[in-house]
Amino acid sequence: MKHDAAHIRNIAIVAHVDHGKTTLVDGLLKQSHVFRDNQAEMSQTTILDSGDLERERGITITAKTTAIEYMHNNESYKINIIDTPGHADFSGEVERTLSMADGIILVVDAQEGPMPQTKFVLTRALKLGLSPVVVINKIDKDGKRINEVIDELGHLFLDLAIHDDQLEYPVYYSISREGKAWSEMPENPLTADGDLTPILEAIITHIPSPRVEPDAPFQMLVTSLAWDSYQGKYAIGRIQRGQVKTGDAISRIAADGTISKAKVDKIFVSEGLNKVEVDKVEAGEIAQLTGISDSKIGETLADSTTPEALPVMEIEAPTLQIAIGPNTSPFGGQEGKFTTSRQIAARLQKELETNVSLRVEEKDTTFLVSGRGELHLSVLIETLRREGFELEVARPTVVYKEENGVKLEPVEELMIEVPDEYAGAITSELGKRRATLKDMEPTTQGATSLVFQIPTRALLGLRNILLTATKGTIIMNSLLIGYEPVGAPLQKLRNGVLISAETGSAIIYSLKTVEERGTAFVGPGTKVYTGMIIGLNRRSDDMEINVCKEKKLTNVRSSSTDMTTQLTPFTDLSLEEALDFIENDELLEVTPESIRMRKRGLTANERKKMKF
Numbered sequence: 001m002k003h004d005a006a007h008i009r010n011i012a013i014v015a016h017v018d019h020g021k022t023t024l025v026d027g028l029l030k031q032s033h034v035f036r037d038n039q040a041e042m043s044q045t046t047i048l049d050s051g052d053l054e055r056e057r058g059i060t061i062t063a064k065t066t067a068i069e070y071m072h073n074n075e076s077y078k079i080n081i082i083d084t085p086g087h088a089d090f091s092g093e094v095e096r097t098l099s100m101a102d103g104i105i106l107v108v109d110a111q112e113g114p115m116p117q118t119k120f121v122l123t124r125a126l127k128l129g130l131s132p133v134v135v136i137n138k139i140d141k142d143g144k145r146i147n148e149v150i151d152e153l154g155h156l157f158l159d160l161a162i163h164d165d166q167l168e169y170p171v172y173y174s175i176s177r178e179g180k181a182w183s184e185m186p187e188n189p190l191t192a193d194g195d196l197t198p199i200l201e202a203i204i205t206h207i208p209s210p211r212v213e214p215d216a217p218f219q220m221l222v223t224s225l226a227w228d229s230y231q232g233k234y235a236i237g238r239i240q241r242g243q244v245k246t247g248d249a250i251s252r253i254a255a256d257g258t259i260s261k262a263k264v265d266k267i268f269v270s271e272g273l274n275k276v277e278v279d280k281v282e283a284g285e286i287a288q289l290t291g292i293s294d295s296k297i298g299e300t301l302a303d304s305t306t307p308e309a310l311p312v313m314e315i316e317a318p319t320l321q322i323a324i325g326p327n328t329s330p331f332g333g334q335e336g337k338f339t340t341s342r343q344i345a346a347r348l349q350k351e352l353e354t355n356v357s358l359r360v361e362e363k364d365t366t367f368l369v370s371g372r373g374e375l376h377l378s379v380l381i382e383t384l385r386r387e388g389f390e391l392e393v394a395r396p397t398v399v400y401k402e403e404n405g406v407k408l409e410p411v412e413e414l415m416i417e418v419p420d421e422y423a424g425a426i427t428s429e430l431g432k433r434r435a436t437l438k439d440m441e442p443t444t445q446g447a448t449s450l451v452f453q454i455p456t457r458a459l460l461g462l463r464n465i466l467l468t469a470t471k472g473t474i475i476m477n478s479l480l481i482g483y484e485p486v487g488a489p490l491q492k493l494r495n496g497v498l499i500s501a502e503t504g505s506a507i508i509y510s511l512k513t514v515e516e517r518g519t520a521f522v523g524p525g526t527k528v529y530t531g532m533i534i535g536l537n538r539r540s541d542d543m544e545i546n547v548c549k550e551k552k553l554t555n556v557r558s559s560s561t562d563m564t565t566q567l568t569p570f571t572d573l574s575l576e577e578a579l580d581f582i583e584n585d586e587l588l589e590v591t592p593e594s595i596r597m598r599k600r601g602l603t604a605n606e607r608k609k610m611k612f
Helices: 021-031 052-057 088-100 116-127 146-160 197-206 341-354 374-386 420-432 462-469 508-517 575-581 604-609
Strands: 008-015 064-072 075-083 103-109 131-137 171-175 180-182 219-221 224-228 232-241 243-245 249-253 259-263 267-271 274-278 280-282 286-290 300-303 320-326 359-363 366-371 391-394 401-403 406-419 436-442 447-455 475-485 497-500 518-520 533-537 543-545 586-590 595-599
Touching: 008 021, 008 088, 008 116, 008 197, 021 064, 021 075, 021 103, 021 197, 052 374, 064 197, 075 088, 075 197, 088 116, 088 232, 088 374, 088 475, 103 116, 103 146, 103 197, 116 131, 116 146, 116 475, 131 146, 131 197, 146 171, 171 197, 180 197, 224 341, 267 280, 320 341, 320 374, 341 359, 341 366, 341 374, 366 374, 374 391, 374 575, 374 586, 406 420, 420 436, 420 447, 420 462, 447 475, 462 575, 497 595, 508 518, 508 533, 508 543, 533 543, 533 595, 575 586, 575 595
Parallel strands: 008 075, 008 103, 064 267, 103 131, 131 171, 497 543
Antiparallel strands: 064 075, 171 180, 219 232, 219 300, 224 232, 232 286, 243 280, 249 259, 249 300, 267 274, 267 286, 320 366, 320 391, 359 366, 391 586, 401 406, 406 447, 406 475, 436 447, 497 533, 518 533, 586 595
């Protein structure tokens, strides 16, 4: 069914990570009868998180668009829903998609309250003049703090509001997992009846229809791209003015103002999880156009007779950088399909088309890839790894900038919630990293909330250390707050490493020596090479160990000497842990089958000549 702009609502669902955005979208899709009662999706969760990495990690990585129909006062409305990532590292996805929306549903956890990403997305939304609807989710939690969270939201809006009318916003209460919402807080949320009708009504009532010009010449800002093997590239965005039909000749206006001609091949709109082809689409609708093979995010598609560009999207600059290159280790080229710098370059250029927060700079045979954080970059590396690439990755470094001859570094606000008994360990560790304690107060559940200001470079490798120090009980989140002059260098906090002295397979007999010297990173039978890191030393210096040496056989036999050697299970580092672990004189080798760490200089003589 076609809808005019007055019967369309474009909303973005935004929140901090794990506050329940995607679960709320699940509930809206199911209640709107997008699926049949016997369809598999009715029993699934996080339906829009379709990527393998999204499902494995339980987070949204890319923004996605879906649409539902809703009857209000006997009139049919179309609601276009944009599900956005909640992790700060993927905030570029939020920035590029908010321009398609006219309002936001701000989901806040009833226990955690507003978090760093809540502040970030709300700042962006209010600057764009979007109308907010607040949903306090997970009100069935034992540790819920409804009144305190409402007060915290009030203070947040007071700090961020640009206009006085933004201080008035409706508040709803929900248990998204059960598909229930209320306009008033129920006495007993677990037994109270309900569905998501109050939120659907709020969307129609409180979110305005698209502010567009239906009678003006066609104009659309490309805010997303998609691709499939049938139609090729899809240019996705909201029609800002006018209309476009299949076969129309249009102009593509690049970011630098260059104008080129294009022709619309087919037009699609969202219906549930599907794309539906239409002949014509009008202002206010979110459309997907094919046939414009050279389109890029941030470009304007406009009427060929009056090509006028829309304002270019503002995306915050990246804060972290890593060097990626072809694998040069002795095992290079044995496990991957794509191993050359040319193949890596082509893949990174393709990634730049859709990953708007990413920057790539070519330097000889390596590529300096800049992103929003460790998770942002590690997801890219893991994606390339699964596609069959062999890579060599250096330690992440901070992206500095210069103003008036002063070198500046990014500074972040770090929010930590931890049980009271670990607060001392947290302040001690962060003190070593030159963090400044800004706020410290007890919470209702026997925990302490701490707020630090810390340089981004001091955050590298911090998460795993704090998880170990607090036995996995810490909740930590950070948000970029600005730039400051570069401070004093940080002291080296990690011990030295154990390095393989030979190439071959690790032997149980020799691995016992590794255990005596520190923590092993390889197990029996693991293939190793000279210069490969095989463990963490208990001391501050590096040590070479031959783990390929076998036990010498003798004619002497006894019941004790030939007993089976018992080894402690080795530590198998994940990709993120390995990135955090390596120092400047070390590299991470990433292949479809293995993650290995090595020294830049494989032999002792090479390492002596290198200076870091």
